Amino acid sequence: MGSLSSLNRYFARYKGKLLLGILFILFSNMATVYVPLLLRDGIDALRSNTDYETIIRYAIMIVAASAIGGVFRFSIRETIIVMSWQIEYDLRHDFWAHIQRLSARFFSNNSTGNIMAHATNDIKAVRSFVGPAVMYSIDTVTRFAMVIIIITSINTPLTIYALLPLPLLSFFVYKLSKKIHKRFTKIQEKFSDITTKAQESFSGIRVIKSYVREESEIDLFKKMSSEYLNLNMHKVKIQALFMPILFLITGTSIIIIIWIGGSMVINNVLTLGELIAFAAYLGLLIWPVIAIGWVLNLIQQGSASMKRIKRIWDEYVEIDDHRKTKFSINDIKGDISFRNVSFKYKDDGEEVLKNINIDIPRGKTLAVIGHTGVGKSSLVNLVPRLYDVTGGEILIDGNNIKDFPLRVLRKNIGMVPQETFLFSDTLKNNILFGVDKPGDEIIERVSKISQLHKDVENFSKGYETILGERGITLSGGQKQRTCLARALAIDPKILILDDSFSAVDTHTEEDILLSLKEFMKERTSLIISHRISTVKDADKIIVLDKGSIAEEGTHDELIAKDGIYAELHYKQLLEEELKELN
């Protein structure tokens, strides 16, 4: 439950609303508990043969009291429940602001689905605590207190008799809930088994079909489903006791009032009006008693969810500015050096990069080539600090990149990640994503370099075309070229291309490389590729193998070496030949 205390600062923010809400609850309950008193007086007046007008007066007062109560009840929701939505907003906002700052490591350890579950279900559960649970618990407590004070003052013995069965109710509710919870956990486990079974069976459908195992799969599924049914019924056996016990116990209270209270009326210790008021008061208590169990449940869920949210909140922002950050640096020239750089993803994991030493003077192009999984992407991801090196250091203009303000560093690096990711937005907004001062001339310039412009001219809406699920789907090559344009648009000092032409045909690639040449004159570039054609003109090429630099030099030097690079070159020529073949 302790985790809920972290909500205090949010409550504090809406102190006024909360206090007002509590006040409204008090007032509305005052009005509500007043009605049975009116009923009492009305009935007693009738017994003493009153006049017609008195009766009408009581009727009007009942309506008035309930109207006042109603207005307050309306106001409770408009304060407390509205506050709960505001707090939900704040929670989600803070959650998201934190998420945004977490590093790539966090996102590779936590699936999108998992993070989404926190942002939706858990926040929702916390809101149910902040709103309904808070509202109903205050309501229940105040109403209980008021009713008990009033009925005790009317007749103490009868109050004691009438309330006698109620602790029994709480006892049962508590006992049953515990058992139900236990059985429910088993049901959930079985449900997740069923889900797994369906998942496996559908994704393994080829195997099932080819071995003609459909029937036995269905039998297995039937078995699981019927176990699930039995577990559910096991729970129902107890759960179905809930309402009957509730009726039984509250009903007993009413009967006690009628029997003992009735005898009191006969003995003239109690008036008939008081008897009826007692019954009405008991009616007012039934709902709060039911609500207790429900509210406890909400509090429990809210607290569990808050704990989960806090776990993400407490997640350390690994890559960020720090005390030693040199905020005086506000520009980058583009000399990059790797000094004995090594890197591993997990502390106890294998090193994916070992002892890398590279120097790239400003304005030059370095190409990295190698088989899949040799660490090419890991290498370039270190430069914009998506991950931090675990050994050695990377220098830009002679300064350790860790000392740059993160913003300055990233603002000056244009990166095209291997996975092309575009937002479901217009083409224009995607290209200008990183640009502070958008302008049409930028779009045209970068689209021409990345050979995107011609494609866009064929779109009826041009750069206003919406991408993604709600718009059009670009081809793989178009996506890559858009990502390139997006990186060029920020006018970067360092350009990083991580296998960015894999889906672009060789002819277009040549055009892009040619127009990039001019653009790259003053800039440093890092190009990863599988293709020799992409890297052959680079100032320097390094061949990465198992995390280390295996070969380095220019294209001609490497061909002469007759090593991995030459082998790759030969194979790609063959592949080209095959492709051309008809």
Add this chain to the structure above:
Amino acid sequence: MNKEDEIIGKAYDSQLMKRLMSYVKPYKKYVISAILFAIVVAALGPVRPYLTKIAIDEYIANSDYDGLLFISMLLVASLIFQAVIQYVLTYFTQLMGQKIIYDLRVKIFSHVQKLALKYFDKTPIGRIVTRVTNDVESLNEMFSSGIVMVFSDIFQIIWIFIFMFTMSWDLSLVTLSVLPVLFYGTFLFRRKVRESYRDVRKHLARLNSYMQEHITGINVLQLFTKENEELKKFGKINEDHKKANTSAVFYYAIFFPSVEFLSSIAIALIIWYGGGSVIEGTMTIGVLFAFVQYTEMFFRPVRDLSEKYNIMQTAMASSERIFNLLDNETFIKNPNEPNEFKNIEGKIEFNDVSFAYNDDEYVLKNLNFEIKPGESAALVGATGAGKTSIINLLTRFYDIQKGKILIDGRDISRVDKAELREHISIVLQDIQLFSGTIKSNIDLNSEDIPFERVKEAAEIVGANKFIEKLPKQYDEEVKEKGSTLSVGQKQLISFARALAYNPQILILDEATSSVDTETEQLIQHAIEKLLVGRTSIVIAHRLSTIQNADKIIVMHKGEIREIGTHQELLAKRGIYYKLYQLQYKDQEITKTA
């Protein structure tokens, strides 16, 4: 978000309801007895205010202690009786609901099992899983509580009417005069809530898709340092979502107090009109009291209406999605009168076969080849040449557009699918293991395969060595997707599986994933054993496999370009020669090295 998942739907759709009811039919007896019970239970609630009225008017008024005790006993009896019936009723309606959704769940699962692969190509697995799990689950509430509760609510209202009118018809009319207002108010509320619910859903969807998208693209967001700007955008979407919700709060805030207010008007009416009658001596105070209690009983079901509305709405949306799936009939049809297909030898012929996954985009063009019984054929070609498509056709995972595929001279589209597949085993590159045991992953829960055969198969492929080292050997648990096993071990299990089924024809898609030398030797050995004595088609990635093949079929851009043995084809210096240099030659180097 997918269109199908966006279905919000109406709370009641007669077409859907009719279809849903067809699943209730087998449990007619349950429904009828549940309704009978509901009628009784519904009467027991309203009978108590009536008894209370008697207590007040007859016994308290006349100072009759014994009568009061008697009535109290009656009340206790009715209470206990109600509790017991209520319990039984809940139990059986839940049982019925559970049984219905069991039926439905199994029906969907079986239906999916029978759908053709084409369906799976187009539909994300997660979506299909949701149909058998969550969607079915959301019908549970409707079946188990919804239907019967609606009946008991209606009957309770009817009983209340009966008691009220027998006690005093004019006071009944006066009290019930608030009803039209209540109904109209509820109707209005429902309409407004539905509108705002839709608004909330829309904004929630927007919020979720924003988060989903930006978590996926978080590195782009961070690389371009757009955290502040995006936070502002997010703030706007979050704000809209909040606004939609707070405006929905308004309707609830109005509705509940209004209902309470109406009920107090009814009570005031009782006091006013009834009180007047009491003064005139035409009515007793007990009647007044009973009426006050009836008013409360009356309003409860109406108040719960909105909750029931939600249950129905979700149920309708889910059932629409479920029926969409059940109506999908992407099947590979079995011939009406299948030809006999027992004891085959294993000759395979492709005659002018052309095939397209989507109309007219042919991935295989005019294929002609023959594999004799017991022969081993290797398929080679660059990625996308059409190798996988060929093996998909032989088991009729897809049907061809042109030509004929014959096994032992018989057209495979003219024989029973199950019989056809019983003669063919497939080992796929992407190895599929199921939760269960090692044994169940080899025999796939078939009772026709004795345990001896499972062990024998494992021995032949050499899987027994690692299996016997496991604590529980063949009964060792296999976790989801076999995460505790190595790649090589998984492959050996899939080989053992194919062997245990002892097929006449074997299709093997060799895995490309790299394994250590020792495992590689184990696998190579296993493949050799696997191919002995059966016709086989192998998508070959191993040099040893193509070298041992009786015939190599070279695919290029959907066509067969060369057929021959390894040596013949090498000598030809054509496509195969190039492919060999690209894909297989390295293995030779490492071998000799």
